[in-house]
Amino acid sequence: MKHSDKDVKIKGASDMPEMPASLGSMAHNKTASWRNLKPVIDESKCIKCFICWKFCPDAAIDFIDENTSPKINYDYCKGCGICAHECPVKCIDMVEEER
Amino acid sequence: MKKVILGDHAVSYGALLSRVQTIAAYPITPQTLIVERLSEMTANGELDAIFTKVESEHSAMASTVGSSAAGARAFTATSAQGLALMHEMLHWAAGARLPIVMANVNRAMAPGWTIWTDQNDSLSARDVGWMQVYCQNNQEVLDSIILGYKVSEQVDLPTMVILDAFVLSHTAEGVDIPDIKKVDEFLPPYKPEIKMDINDPRSFGALTSPDVYMEFRYKMQQAMDKAKKVIVEEGKKFGEMFGREYGLIEEYKTEDADTILIASATVASTARAVIDELREKGEKVGLVRIRVFRPFPTEEIIKVLEGRKKVVVIDRNISFGKTGIFFDEVKGAFYNSKGNKPPMFGYIAGLGGRDVTPKVIREIVEDALNKDKPESEIIWKGVKL
DSSP: OEEOSSOEEOOSGGGSOSSOEESSGGGTOOGGGGOSEEEEEOTTTOOOOOHHHHHOTTOOEEOOOTTSOOEEOTTTOOOOOHHHHHOTTOOEEEEEOOO | OEEEEEHHHHHHHHHHHTTOSEEEEOOOTTTHHHHHHHHHHHHTTSSOOEEEEOSSHHHHHHHHHHHHHTTOOEEEEEEHHHHHHTHHHHHHHHHTTOOOEEEEEEOOOSSSOOOSOOSHHHHTTTTSSOEEEEOSSHHHHHHHHHHHHHHHHHHTOOEEEEEETTTTTTOEEEEEOOOHHHHHHHSOOOOOSSOOOTTSOOEESOOOOHHHHHHHHHHHHHHHHHHHHHHHHHHHHHHHHHSOOOOSEEEESOTTOSEEEEEOHHHHHHHHHHHHHHHHTTOOEEEEEEOEEESOOHHHHHHHHTTOSEEEEEESOOOTTSOOHHHHHHHHHHTTOSSOOOOEEEEEOOGGGOOOOHHHHHHHHHHHHTOSSOSSSOEESSOOO
8 A cells, every 4th residue: 555645545455454544544635625614713702711622523623822722724624613602702603615 | 270160260261361451341141250250350460451341332342442453452251132232343343353352151132031042142243254163161262262362363353252151151160271371472462563553643444435345345254264274273283282272163973974963062062972872872973063153164064064964953043034043054055065965954952041951962863863854944943832
């Protein structure tokens, strides 16, 4: 099996590991294309409680440090809206994607 | 060291001697004694393992899958409804190619609620990709746990070591408990090529497209084929080291036999006494015990059955709407063989723990000896009409 940042090329069974374990295909498989609504944090209202970071089911919210608002990773956020729902000060807006 | 121990405790000792590192289990009769003893062993420091009490058998296997994927030698044990509840995770363990060893105490499925032995629980898990070893005595139970890890870790498939409820699980027999240093020589520590590692992150069992899924299944079948060789090789090596050899099948007085009786588990060990009795009366009968049911010993069965006059199979199980399961598999294995095909008699006996005594087995063999061919695909032995 050959692995690059772009793609995983497999010839056949002889070329595959025994276990269906991937070598980091998520590096190129950016799942954000599924998103219809995009969460946007209003940093002026954010109290840096990091509840959104804890609740994100895709680990698509990055923790920077305790004094900085978390950053949404738009390459992987699927727009489920759990962060906006859980935010205690309602500083996350779900904004329609422009395509 | 020889000890008189229960079949369940033979499993516990097998796990101890294999130096298992994780045990996740949920109690169910008649399996409970296995993990009870293992919890004592971990508590008193005899065994250096993490013992996790879980809330169900599904979680027991899920946890075992997790620890095995992280590189631990993982163990659990269950029975009947518990095995059924972990069914989804059985597929996971095999598909993820994890060398887990689990003991299953054969207990009939409810309803009607029951705790006594029959094989329908483990045979319902026939097609999940686990190897299945049916044991005939407590010594074989202990040895098969150690052998299970030795084989599983070479072919990357899990092993289910199976023992009859009560007839073995709660019956005390003399068992040789090998020296752990000698077992260490036979079974080195588990070192997987791929494991969960935070310094080398991967995703396990992630979405697998039609492009490659079939290839993974092909590889599982290849591993089963390889396992047939490895089981025999390791069984021989085990014999050289410990004086007890194991294979896929075991033959008893088959050499000149016209009639072959096929049985498994403790029914087979009882049947040996019946073969001796019938031999004394001049009947040319022999016994084949199927020890390993998956991978199925197709070639070995063909080789031993070719040229015989009659074949008799006893099943302590049933596939509803078909026949006894061992009977079905033996018949299927034999179909493509060369030469004459002897009539095959399939008897169902001992369901739900009804005793299969020497008398029952003798009557079954005599019934077959007195007939040219079976009157039906299933012959019920001892059912009250």
